[in-house]
Amino acid sequence: MHELSLCRSLVRQASRVAAEHGALIIRRICIRIGPLSGVEAALMREAFPQASRHTAAEGARLEMARCSVRVHCPHCRQEAEASVNDLSCPRCGHWQTRLTGGDELLLVSVDLADTTPHPIP
Structure with a gap:
């Protein structure tokens, strides 16, 4: 799987963000997954607790947003949403389109918590 x-890679990336900001705990990790990314959201949800065990992200919530497949058509110069199994331009039908979205797996945001005690002035 x-x-x-x-x-694990996602947790490492989020942990680097936490370290850069001096945070000890990651509360939430938000990602965006395209239908052509080859990633199964259900399997990500199952794997996340194991991948985050004994890290700053242990106990964090993994939020996943789906995005659509998008193509740019050089013929009609439009960008449009396309279906997973048909990347032709939905506006003019041209078949030589360029994929502009839908194959991504992106880290969108990391919510952090600082649990270090602050000195009282």
Whole structure:
């Protein structure tokens, strides 16, 4: 299951963000997944607790947003939403389109918590 390695990579990336901001705890990780990314959201959800164990992200909530497949058509110069199995331009029918979205797996945001005690002035 490659979702486990993807989750581990995601946790490493989020942990770097936390370290850069001096945070000790990651509360939530938000990602965007395209239907052509090859990622199964259900498997990501299952793998995340194991991948985040003994890290700053342990106990964090993983939120996943789906995005649509988008193509740019050089013929009509439009960008449009396309279906997973048909990447032709939905506006003019031209078949030589360029994929502009739908194959991504992106880290969108990381919610952090600082649990270090602050000195009282």
